[in-house]
Amino acid sequence: MAPSPSSPKPTVLLLLLLHLCASIATLASAQAQPLASSQAKALLRVRKLLGYPPALEPLRGAPDPCALPPTPSLAVACDGGQVTALSVRGDRDPDAAWRAALPASFSSEALFTTLARLPALARLSLVGLGAWGPLPGDKLRRLQALQQLNLSSNYFYGGVPGDLARLYSLQSLVLSRNWLNGSVPSLAGLQFLEELDVSHNRLGPAFPEVGKAVVRLVLAGNNFTGKIPAGVSSLGQLQYLDVSGNRLQGWIPSSIFALPALRYINLSRNRFAGQLPATTACAEALVFVDVSANLLTGARPACMRGNSSARTVLVAGNCFADAKQQRASTYCSPGALAAVLPPPQGSGGGGQGRGKGGEIGMILAIAGAVVGGALLIALVMVVVLRRARTRHPEVSVLPKSPAAAPAKKADGWKAPARATQKIITPADKSKCRNSCA
Ligand SMILES: *[C@@H]1O[C@H](CO)[C@@H](O)[C@H](O)[C@H]1NC(C)=O
Numbered sequence: 001m002a003p004s005p006s007s008p009k010p011t012v013l014l015l016l017l018l019h020l021c022a023s024i025a026t027l028a029s030a031q032a033q034p035l036a037s038s039q040a041k042a043l044l045r046v047r048k049l050l051g052y053p054p055a056l057e058p059l060r061g062a063p064d065p066c067a068l069p070p071t072p073s074l075a076v077a078c079d080g081g082q083v084t085a086l087s088v089r090g091d092r093d094p095d096a097a098w099r100a101a102l103p104a105s106f107s108s109e110a111l112f113t114t115l116a117r118l119p120a121l122a123r124l125s126l127v128g129l130g131a132w133g134p135l136p137g138d139k140l141r142r143l144q145a146l147q148q149l150n151l152s153s154n155y156f157y158g159g160v161p162g163d164l165a166r167l168y169s170l171q172s173l174v175l176s177r178n179w180l181n182g183s184v185p186s187l188a189g190l191q192f193l194e195e196l197d198v199s200h201n202r203l204g205p206a207f208p209e210v211g212k213a214v215v216r217l218v219l220a221g222n223n224f225t226g227k228i229p230a231g232v233s234s235l236g237q238l239q240y241l242d243v244s245g246n247r248l249q250g251w252i253p254s255s256i257f258a259l260p261a262l263r264y265i266n267l268s269r270n271r272f273a274g275q276l277p278a279t280t281a282c283a284e285a286l287v288f289v290d291v292s293a294n295l296l297t298g299a300r301p302a303c304m305r306g307n308s309s310a311r312t313v314l315v316a317g318n319c320f321a322d323a324k325q326q327r328a329s330t331y332c333s334p335g336a337l338a339a340v341l342p343p344p345q346g347s348g349g350g351g352q353g354r355g356k357g358g359e360i361g362m363i364l365a366i367a368g369a370v371v372g373g374a375l376l377i378a379l380v381m382v383v384v385l386r387r388a389r390t391r392h393p394e395v396s397v398l399p400k401s402p403a404a405a406p407a408k409k410a411d412g413w414k415a416p417a418r419a420t421q422k423i424i425t426p427a428d429k430s431k432c433r434n435s436c437a
């Protein structure tokens with residue numbers, strides 16, 4: 001029996017009920033348009049491909065995935081019938097023995113092929129799910145709306161695909177705690193990229209190139225070697241830099257400590273060598289400086305001489321002359337030598353990041369070699385002088401060579417500095433022999 005249209009009570013109730021339902025729906029999913037069925041299917045397929053993880057259990061039988069209340073393990077957001085955000089956090093924390101990896105039937109290719117059917121995805125986070133395999137760049141590239149990508153704590157291996165450099169909306173790229181190796185493609189073209197975290201992989205050797213918008217750069221625990229490029233000193237937005245636990249070497253471009261926005265810098269456990277110039281300044285906002293376990297020598301710059309209420313400074317495990325918990329200076333000198341010797345072709349291109357203070361450090365580091373070289377020159381000069389005297393006895397005052405003068409007092413600092421430019425190559429010696437004979 002249908003309620004009579006003349007009785008007002010049920011009508012009002014029905015209207016109220018309808019209104020309530022509408023409000024709830026609006027509150028829950030913030031838009032009226034239902035999720036496209038192909039998108040809902042794609043989500044279910046992701047659940048299957050990931051081996052039905054507990055985190056995705058709420059998807060089972062959910063009439064509208066977009067209406068699921070977000071939790072730390074699952075969040076889905078939609079707009080206009082499309083999935084715009086998917087965040088899944090599993091409980092498979094990766095270990096070295098691959099115990100938490102998904103079974104052999106898993107395919108990263110299939111996973112990202114399915115995800116590519118959600119082209120409105122702006123935020124994608126798949127963390128701790130035991131996913132493994134190479135990252136298929138051609139599939140990832142189809143997610144052109146991506147602003148945040150977090151694939152942390154899985155077992156992805158192989159290279160970081162160059163296609164990621166073509167996701168031009170990316171603001172945050174987190175690939176930490178995987179097994180990725182090889183070099184990071186240049187991300188300099190990603191003008192909105194604020195966060196790059198590739199920590200705890202096996203990436204290297206070149207220091208990644210990033211755009212000027214970067215705020216947070218985390219490269220810790222990889223296989224990066226070589227120097228910090230000079231360009232890092234011009235990242236005006238940089239607040240957080242962690243390059244600890246790599247094999248980076250050479251001079252630290254001292255201007256990075258003074259980057260205006262810098263709050264945290266961790267350079268520990270690398271092979272950075274030489275002296276930090278006394279003029280090194282620290283940014284006002286800098287509250288953490290960790291340069292421990294490197295090959296740094298000389299005196300610490302004033303802004304790193306101790307802790308204050310505003311700044312924690314960690315310097316242990318270097319060869320600083322004025323700090324505690326330091327190594328013997330011999331520990332740092334071989335590394336310093338390897339790091340600072342100019343390339344064989346002369347001072348052509350290796351000069352960046354080598355300040356005045358740096359040069360003094362270099363002199364310190366290779367003083368032994370310089371003194372040896374100076375003595376060699378002295379020897380050559382003595383021979384030359386003797387020959388000249390025997391041929392032209394009247395020439396008693398030879399023009400002073402800038403290299404010859406300091407050779408007689410090898411204890412001065414400035415003199416051997418000049419000598420460095422004149423010595424070492426056997427070619428020079430033979431040249432001298434030819435022209436002098
Ligand atoms: C990425 O996931 C890791 C692990 O859960 C988390 O610590 C980090 O905050 C996430 N980053 C972003 C940008 O979502």
Ligand SMILES: *[C@@H]1O[C@H](CO)[C@@H](O)[C@H](O)[C@H]1NC(C)=O
Nearest residue numbers: 157158159180181182183204
């Ligand atoms: C990355 O690792 C794989 C497997 O261990 C290896 O075959 C490949 O050569 C590595 N690539 C680079 C660039 O190191």
Ligand SMILES: *[C@@H]1O[C@H](CO)[C@@H](O)[C@H](O)[C@H]1NC(C)=O
Nearest residue numbers: 181182202203204205223225
């Ligand atoms: C680290 O990089 C070097 C080359 O720079 C390479 O020979 C070595 O295999 C890499 N190590 C790992 C663990 O990938």
Ligand SMILES: *[C@@H]1O[C@H](CO)[C@@H](O)[C@H](O)[C@H]1NC(C)=O
Nearest residue numbers: 244245266268269288289290
């Ligand atoms: C710097 O990184 C190392 C790991 O390489 C970590 O142990 C240390 O606590 C970090 N320093 C600071 C000040 O956070």
Ligand SMILES: *[C@@H]1O[C@H](CO)[C@@H](O)[C@H](O)[C@H]1NC(C)=O
Nearest residue numbers: 304305306307312313314315
């Ligand atoms: C600063 O304090 C930390 C502990 O918070 C200590 O390990 C470190 O040695 C101190 N640094 C200096 C330069 O005194």
